[in-house]
Amino acid sequence: MSSICAPPSKLSSIFLVAPASHFCFFLAPISNNYTHVFDLSEISVLNSNPTGAAATKEQLTEMVKLCKERGSILVFDAAYAPFIRSDNVPKSIFEIEGAKDVAIEVNSFSKYAGFTGVRLGWTVVPAGLKFKDGSLVRDDFNRVMTTAFNGASNIVQAGGLACLDDEGQKEINELIDYYLENAKILRTTFEELGYAVHGGTDAPYIFVELPESIGGSWDAFSMILEKSQVVTIPGAGFGPGGEGFLRLSAFAPRDSVIEACNRLKETMKLD
Amino acid sequence: MKFTSSIVCAVAALAASANAFAPQGRQASSTARFATVEETATSQVERNENFAKLAGGYLFPEIGRRRNAYLEKNPEMADRIISLGIGDTTMPIPPHILNGLVEGAKKLGTADGYSGYGAEQGQGLLREKIAKVLYNDLIDASEVFVSDGAKCDIMRVQQMFGTKVVSAVQDPSYPVYVDTSVMMGQTGTQDEKTMQYDNIVYMKCGPENGFFPDYASLPRADVVYLCSPK
Numbered sequence: 361m362s363s364i365c366a367p368p369s370k371l372s373s374i375f376l377v378a379p380a381s382h383f384c385f386f387l388a389p390i391s392n393n394y395t396h397v398f399d400l401s402e403i404s405v406l407n408s409n410p411t412g413a414a415a416t417k418e419q420l421t422e423m424v425k426l427c428k429e430r431g432s433i434l435v436f437d438a439a440y441a442p443f444i445r446s447d448n449v450p451k452s453i454f455e456i457e458g459a460k461d462v463a464i465e466v467n468s469f470s471k472y473a474g475f476t477g478v479r480l481g482w483t484v485v486p487a488g489l490k491f492k493d494g495s496l497v498r499d500d501f502n503r504v505m506t507t508a509f510n511g512a513s514n515i516v517q518a519g520g521l522a523c524l525d526d527e528g529q530k531e532i533n534e535l536i537d538y539y540l541e542n543a544k545i546l547r548t549t550f551e552e553l554g555y556a557v558h559g560g561t562d563a564p565y566i567f568v569e570l571p572e573s574i575g576g577s578w579d580a581f582s583m584i585l586e587k588s589q590v591v592t593i594p595g596a597g598f599g600p601g602g603e604g605f606l607r608l609s610a611f612a613p614r615d616s617v618i619e620a621c622n623r624l625k626e627t628m629k630l631d
Numbered sequence: 632m633k634f635t636s637s638i639v640c641a642v643a644a645l646a647a648s649a650n651a652f653a654p655q656g657r658q659a660s661s662t663a664r665f666a667t668v669e670e671t672a673t674s675q676v677e678r679n680e681n682f683a684k685l686a687g688g689y690l691f692p693e694i695g696r697r698r699n700a701y702l703e704k705n706p707e708m709a710d711r712i713i714s715l716g717i718g719d720t721t722m723p724i725p726p727h728i729l730n731g732l733v734e735g736a737k738k739l740g741t742a743d744g745y746s747g748y749g750a751e752q753g754q755g756l757l758r759e760k761i762a763k764v765l766y767n768d769l770i771d772a773s774e775v776f777v778s779d780g781a782k783c784d785i786m787r788v789q790q791m792f793g794t795k796v797v798s799a800v801q802d803p804s805y806p807v808y809v810d811t812s813v814m815m816g817q818t819g820t821q822d823e824k825t826m827q828y829d830n831i832v833y834m835k836c837g838p839e840n841g842f843f844p845d846y847a848s849l850p851r852a853d854v855v856y857l858c859s860p861k
Contacts, residue, residue, distance in 0.1 A: 414860035437858035468781040481780040522731020531725035563860035600826040602803030
């Protein structure tokens with residue numbers, strides 16, 4: 361995991377003078393030099409947000425502002441919103457001022473109510489969001505939905521309605537509490553073993569930093585599978601930036617989580 | 632496993648005859664497709680070049696494949712496997728919500744309650760409730776499109792944006808944003824060294840930036856995918 365740090369001002373002088381993406385992306389022929397553009401994507405500027413995997417109101421406000429300035433559309437995936445319990449972590453991008461000018465939000469009942477197999481989700485496209493030519497994004501999205509989709513199952517939509525009344529909301533909260541407790545158990549296990557752990561609060565996943573001695577994240581995945589029969593996800597599976605991390609999900613039944621932690625305490629012991 | 636492989640053999644033998652694709656159970660017919668893949672004639676249809684750019688399989692099936700490969704070698708471990716991999720829920724659907732589903736199904740068996748095709752955007756009442764209960768009316772029901780899930784909607788959003796946009800993704804992130812961008816033809820090929828696709832803006836997220844991307848220091852993208860919490 362190489363992460364080059366440079367002062368932001370230097371970056372701006374190189375890139376932001378170029379008018380939008382046309383310079384970097386569309387018209388530039390793919391050449392050897394081209395890859396240099398992407399080296400910069402490894403540059404990250406330090407900040408001190410400690411929350412890990414859930415973005416704060418300040419961070420999202422800044423992102424919305426930036427997208428507006430740069431004319432980008434933000435597609436916000438809020439599928440894990442119900443896991444948010446911290447005050448300063450918005451559950452929807454539309455809690456951010458100005459978001460309706462730049463953002464689309466996709467979401468799902470999968471993790472709310474165990475609908476991973478039932479299948480029910482939704483997307484919010486603000487009425488005023490426009491493309492460069494002034495046409496409405498919502499009109500085109502409506503065209504996709506009416507042409508290539510026939511509506512969600514009527515049975516499933518009845519289930520969705522039950523999710524949204526008081527009793528359904530209560531049941532959802534209890535389910536989420538259960539998974540969050542799993543996340544806490546996982547997080548504590550790895551912290552006590554001496555690993556740096558991210559996530560697991562306001563989120564049903566933990567991200568564990570792997571020591572270099574363990575090899576790559578796919579090596580760690582194989583080692584854990586072979587030694588403790590626990591299936592994890594290697595960080596590299598989520599993109600090159602995930603190398604050096606291991607992701608664990610909190611969605612297993614409690615007994616399994618506890619059993620997995622007992623085994624991992626042996627397998628993942630640090631010297 | 633033995634059961635499946637005997638089906639493969641049987642179907643492979645059948646495939647030699649002209650009746651290979653006679654109707655069978657779902658399992659058998661899908662097995663038949665794979666079993667005979669090398670024996671069928673090549674069509675004259677060019678492969679969508681964008682699909683050729685995709686590296687490996689989709690992540691989660693790949694995890695499953697490796698798990699199964701391990702179990703084939705160590706069948707005695709089958710009962711010991713615990714999955715903390717894909718974020719798949721395991722707890723049963725709670726009673727009130729389940730009842731909603733059951734009643735929804737029952738209605739279809741009555742003359743009054745039956746419904747056929749519905750609005751493609753979702754039932755009006757559900758759209759209203761989503762806007763009200765989950766968004767405190769920050770959005771309007773007419774802005775809600777009900778669907779079969781977020782992953783499917785990400786592809787629909789991509790279809791709407793088309794081939795010429797540049798997408799930015801958090802790195803690491805849910806693989807669907809990148810893979811759908813590649814399928815749509817927005818990207819170049821994957822660099823063997825960096826493992827990044829040309830023409831996607833990778834927004835590095837790590838402990839050093841609190842896993843939140845520093846979009847300001849990166850090239851502009853048309854569409855920025857952001858997942859939180861992730």
